[in-house]
Amino acid sequence: MRGRMDDVHVVLARSAPGFVGLQSVDDAGAAIGDAETVPVERLPAVVAEREQDRPRWIWSDSRTWYPALLDAGVRIERVHDLRAAGAILAGSTFAARARVDHPPSPDWAAALAAEASAPRGVPVAAAGTALFDFDEFDAPAPPAPDAETVVADPVAATVAEFARQQSLVAASDAPGRLRLLLAAESAGTLIGVELQHAGLPWRRDVHESVLERALGPKPSPGRKPAKMAVLAGEVRDALEAPALNLDSQTELLKALQRAGIAVASTSRWELADHAHPAVAPLLAYKKLARLLSANGWTWLDEWIVGGRFRAEYVPGGTATGRWATNGGGALQLPKQVRSAVVADSGWKLVVADAAQLEPRVLAAMARDEAMADAARGRDLYAGLVERGVVASRDEAKIAILGAMYGATSGDAGRLVPRLARAYPAAMALVDGAAREGERGGVVTTLLGRSSPLPPEGWRAVQARASEPGAVAAEERRARSAAREWGRFTRNFVVQGTAAEWALCWMAELRHRLAGIAPSPLGARRAGASGPAFELAPHLVFFLHDELIVHTPAALAPEVADAVAESAEVAGRRLFGTFPVDFPLDLAVVDSYAETD
Structure with missing residues (x-):
């Protein structure tokens, strides 16, 4: 029984x-x-x-x-x-x-x-500088201790x-x-x-065709792909530097400056502001170099085995509870290679993306009914425009991101005050989290995950600024470091609670998928998925607010319903009867690229 x-x-x-x-x-x-x-x-x-x-x-x-x-x-x-x-x-x-x-x-x-809580994606704030990156997903984790020995x-x-x-x-x-x-x-x-x-599921032949169209035929070891070699030659000619190594940032920056291109880095954002004939081929080269490095033939050989990409996921691998991966870049798959993600014959991919998850979570956490109403049954950004908070959807997006990340200058600095007037409860929540961080305090998500304390370097900066005789430069460093940590805690409460919603969504979906009768004997098997999943729908991908289920084609409609119902359950589990929507962009496809 x-x-x-x-x-x-x-x-x-x-x-x-x-x-x-x-x-x-x-x-x-x-x-x-x-x-x-x-x-x-x-x-x-x-x-x-x-x-x-x-x-x-x-x-x-x-x-x-x-x-x-x-x-x-x-x-x-x-x-x-x-x-x-x-x-x-x-x-x-x-x-x-x-x-x-x-x-x-x-x-x-x-x-x-x-080992589980080793923080990743935590800003390092000291001496007035900061690394503010919540999405460092491929830092390797230390090996797990062998507990019971x-x-x-x-x-x-x-x-x-x-x-x-x-x-x-x-x-x-x-x-x-x-x-x-x-x-x-x-x-x-x-x-x-x-x-x-x-x-x-991953089609190596499709991926290889993507690489050949973008880069040219697979090169011999130690050689650049043909299209990259052509672009490199154009850059060298334009910069009059025939021996330039484009992969050396130091050499490249010096060559650009010698050619009269006033840049302080080789970032594409800075280069794009210049009209020199070297810029266009250089930007094209850098784009192809990223593809080759992140998802080229070496990546295929290392990560695609037996028709599957098997990344090692690290649940809760960042400070906010978002997931990480150990290598492979599973959480950073570029659109260029998504066409290689293809369901097995007789199977489908059910792809779901929670639209504007974090601002909806913010509205629900703050119990801001006006903000929740702006998102009900519609695109949240369009809702802000309809209510006259901002003039365009682009402005709405800038304002929301500015509110969650603490922007105070530029367009965000101009638009965030409008958001504060329209949705005071939501803004009060993130502003309060920021003030707590600036004091060096800890903030906590809805369900109970708490932020780490600032590092010792941060505390040392604050202490020096409080000592008798502290100079103005030390006080400025302390204020800058405090604001940076406040931006971290401001976003922590929202991003962390959104991660909790996503966890509840996946957990409920996993439970529901287990209750869906597997395909009958004789149906096409997904043998590469292993004996536990070869006949049953199963999760195969997760990225913050997006997931993919691999399912027998006959079960795809039932699986799609389960995905949508699980999102509704997750919202009720976290926020009870508060009237906030969590709509999904939901598609049943053969290839991941069909959702782009």
């Missing part, structure tokens, strides 16, 4: 060499009965049998445990990932008071949590850590929100492994 959703919890941990321990526990982490030990080779069969009771599995890290189960064709429904949950609980302001009365996590769990009784240690985390949540200021966040984050860890396992 199937149990209710919260009846059964089963801990998985390494036991003796070659064996795995299983221990049933209650919702608080108290052991139920004796632990069971099974040989590693029997684990998939045991897990598949236990799945009939719909347990919540509890383990150290989905990346360690789940791949082998998927290799055996075993999917699991629910998990509590101690690594992911521990990282959130270690920093959440919702659990700050509870942490005072609870023991710290053990060394093995703390190491896992620290460093404790005497891994099963008991895993049970104890689960009990500690459950107690922290129960004693927190917002247990309901934290439970939802930990459940969604843990579901995300399963989805991340499944995306890599199933892979994104």
Whole structure:
């Protein structure tokens, strides 16, 4: 008989060499009965049998445990990932008071949590300079600690850590929100492994034809593609520099300046302001160089295996909770190569993109009904124009981005005050988050993910500016660094909550896809997707507010409905009955390029 959703919890941990321990526990982490030990080779069969009771599995890290189960064709429904949950609980302001009365996590769990929460996309602000990039998605993560090899009784240690985390949540200021966040984050860890396992369908022949049209035939090792070589020659002739290495930024900048082109960098934005005959071929060369470097033949050889692109996703891999990848650029696929993303024969791609997700999330977080109404049933930017807040859709987009990123100059500086007058609740929320960051404080998303503290360099800059005798330059550096960190926290609350919405969307969709009957025997199989997914619709791609499902063609209409319904459920889970829409751009296609 199937149990209710919260009846059964089963801990998985390494036991003796070659064996795995299983221990049933209650919702608080108290052991139920004796632990069971099974040989590693029997684990998939045991897990598949236990799945009939719909347990919540509890383990150290989905990346360690789940791949082998998927290799055996075993999917699991629910998990509590101690690594992911521990990282959130270690920093959440919702659990700050509870942490005072609870023991710290053990060394093995703390190491896992620290690895999970290593911040990426965090501005480094010191001495008046800043790196402000929320989208650094391909920085490699450090290897995960091998948790259960460093404790005497891994099963008991895993049970104890689960009990500690459950107690922290129960004693927190917002247990309901934290439970939802930990459940969604843990579901995300399963989805991340499944995306890599199933892979994104990829036609190598189509990709190669894209490269040949853009670059020319595949060159010999050490040579440039023909079209790049022609462009390079045009640049050298125009700059009168026959030996110029266009791939050396130092050499190129000197050659441009010698030719009278007054630029301080070789960025395309700066070059585009000049009419010199070297500029057009140089910009064309740089565009082709980016394609060759990011998605050229070497990338194909490394990343496309068996008709699939299998990127390693890192759920929660950035400070705000957005995902990262370890190599491959899965979250930065240029439009040029999307034509290579093609469904298997007899299958379709269901592609969905949540329109203007972050401003809609801002409206709902702030309970700004006027802003939510501007977006209801329509394009949000068009809604701002209709209400006379701004004159054009372009101005609306500039104003919204300026509000979320703290722009104070240019067109954004002119337009943001109009937004503040029209939507004071929304602006008050992000302005308050910015002020907290400028003070060096911490801000928290709707469900409980908190921002990191400013780095030591930032604090040192502030301290020097506060010392007696501080000079004006030090005070300016401190103000600049404070504003930069304030822009980070301003955006953190919105981007982080949008990431929570996306997690809930995917988790709900994953659940619904599992309930859709697979194609009957005899239907075309997606064999490259692995035994767990070869007949069933499954997620194959995720990018912030966009996802792709690979599905048997006959199931595509049902899958598309599930995608849309899951978005509605995610909105209700986070914002209750507040009247905000989360519309999707939804398409059923054979190729990803059809959605461009």
